Amino acid sequence: MKKEIIVIGGSAAGLVAATTAKSNHPDKSVLLIRKEETVLIPCGIPYIFGTLASSDEDILPDGGLINAGVEIMVGTVDLVNPEEHTVTLENGDTFTYEKLIMATGSTPFVPDFIEGTDLENVFVIPKNKTYLDIAKKHLDNAKNIAVIGAGFIGVELSDELAKAGKNVTLIEAQEDILCCAFDTESCKIAESILVERGVKVMTSTYVKKLVGPKTVKQIQFASGDTLDVDAVILSIGYRANVELAKKSGISVNKQGAIKVDAYMRTHQQDIFACGDCAQKRDFVTGKIINVMLASTACAEARVAGMNLYELSTIKKFNGTIGIYSTNIGKTSFGVAGITEKRAAAEGFNIVSATFKGMDRHPGKLNQPHYQSVKLVVNKTTGIIMGGEVIGGNSIGELTNVLGFIIQNNMTVTDVLVSQIGTQPMLTASPAKYPLIEAAEMVSRKMRK
């Protein structure tokens, strides 16, 4: 059977690739093939363990796909034949395509340097409703839960499990939680709030072994210490799903992601890739990096969908800029672009400054929270390369303000002469807007 455009994968990247493809090429038939009957909202997964009643409240609806005119098929693709332009499913069904988009996603990483990860009650966090529903049932009956790996998912999950009344220990091998995303000051603040909220945090702590015999009972650390547990969650990162690409002759890079260009094309004619399975190049350095974010995946998916039949130089992907935010209790954290420590490690001459004010003006209105903004600026050019924000619920969008500043290569001077909008109930004061004040502080340092 012939389908003009086929998308493999049904999470954020697949969904957006399919709808963008259909929107840009309304006369083409678009088929999305996915493994899952029901798809979860990936970023919402940590919240099914506390705030949400169950995974049923975290469903990515099919309405968008259906309304757009995309056909959905549940099945597993066994092989792609780039020469023949065919996709064959495990059940033998074969489709020909004109254009193919691989959006096969990623799978939790299970390290072989920790023994005992195959014990019962040791879980990972895949984007799989069936697995997670079972895991949740087991976790509901556990009291002492250890979460290994303090990235965003580990942190959000720990907070949610603590909220659900569990005795949670979050274990991180690095010096700080969230330290791949934030500079040290922010990590320390996040840690202290998490601890206040009842999560035990162990940093610089190496897990050696999970001990059973059948169900996990204890964690043994490299230090020789132990911790008794009823369940363990591994949140140590994800690996791109590239088995299908590999066996179909689609090139995969050393880091294990499908190689793509700025139009999200693989090296095989008419095959594109986007999302967690696709190679990422850093916006600032052009280096291959490992960032897996639904929002990045969606941007890549739009680029793929727009360039399927005709390339456009203004519709290319300009490199991955990590734009993250998270929330712990009343406080939220955001980061966009490069951190100060990574900029220094890369060899940039950097000036940075942090301004802390209030997110309302006057500071007594409408559930105020302090708001701090840090800017990381290239001293030679004045271009803002990164920033971090801490504050209340408006931090998510303030992080996007930073994201647009960075993606437009704005300098601190550009920001200082820019206009912003302020409102007493919604934002900081125009006279002490932390973003502008941080730019002014950097500017002052640069004048010296």
Add this chain to the structure above:
Amino acid sequence: MKKEIIVIGGSAAGLVAATTAKSNHPDKSVLLIRKEETVLIPCGIPYIFGTLASSDEDILPDGGLINAGVEIMVGTVDLVNPEEHTVTLENGDTFTYEKLIMATGSTPFVPDFIEGTDLENVFVIPKNKTYLDIAKKHLDNAKNIAVIGAGFIGVELSDELAKAGKNVTLIEAQEDILCCAFDTESCKIAESILVERGVKVMTSTYVKKLVGPKTVKQIQFASGDTLDVDAVILSIGYRANVELAKKSGISVNKQGAIKVDAYMRTHQQDIFACGDCAQKRDFVTGKIINVMLASTACAEARVAGMNLYELSTIKKFNGTIGIYSTNIGKTSFGVAGITEKRAAAEGFNIVSATFKGMDRHPGKLNQPHYQSVKLVVNKTTGIIMGGEVIGGNSIGELTNVLGFIIQNNMTVTDVLVSQIGTQPMLTASPAKYPLIEAAEMVSRKMRK
């Protein structure tokens, strides 16, 4: 006495001009002369009538000025002599300056086409603590209050007075409330929320006369109808304070604002002006417009403060883009750039689209609110000229996202290939981020 830099005016523009001047020229003495002993946060004024206990909770602190090393003097400037480079106060004190910044602000407009505005219990909303404290006392004793003029201040004030238990009628001569700032759909939504919250709204309604004899008792409308009231607030706009400029020989334009160039220089050597008293040119059309916003004032003040002794082409002011937001109950409204109706009136070929989604994902988390984004795009170039957003508390910063998009002359395609950051508790979904979806809708219309 000699002061190297003198700033006249103590509200947002004066404060930021003085601190920017000192920061950029640390070796210069900076004197700020203002009329008020205590300065109010201008945008916070509506909230002293409801949410805040009194105007004492809306004070703009002097700490920023003092810490920056700016000298503050309370007094009224009687005359500036541009030839002699002197400033003379009403008490006879005279200062020489090298550079002078006029930030004399604005005063409520009292229309002569309404009779009886001099009756007792008829108030305006000046940025004057003493006046407002007296007005508030009278309003505390009033039950039926009419607010004439439904711009941002009229709307916020009406909502606050209703919150304080008053019987409030908001009267607007135009067809819609907030219609100078928003397109009709948003105005209607704002009106319906205001009405739900207990404010009576009368639009397309012309006030002819306020009737006493001594204290205002009744409003007579052009239609012949009447409304009994205990107090009236006029919020019909503000006029630039330019008396001092006029008598000092500093040019004022036909619209009544001090003429300035892109560096905020008046036509008199070494005299700058910024804020409500200074001329504004529209970012899109270059036309002289009348926008009075504390945030715009602060941006102008930074430009003035940075260019005092040496002009920099990268530190100029690129035209006023109105970036506004407001809040009515749980719902907030934001707008940046040109509205669709103004764009059409100016002769632009426009495409617009509105996308409505949720501001959390899944949409049940963390006090969710719907979020709608409208984009107004030049059909010929694809450049985003304006936008409107409606949603929860994150609207203030989302409006700033729009503001940076417009100020960077981004096209819909630029936005479609841009990366954003999303988080379940803080933002919309990456796959249905309303800003991106609206851009996609515009893009689809442009392809047709």
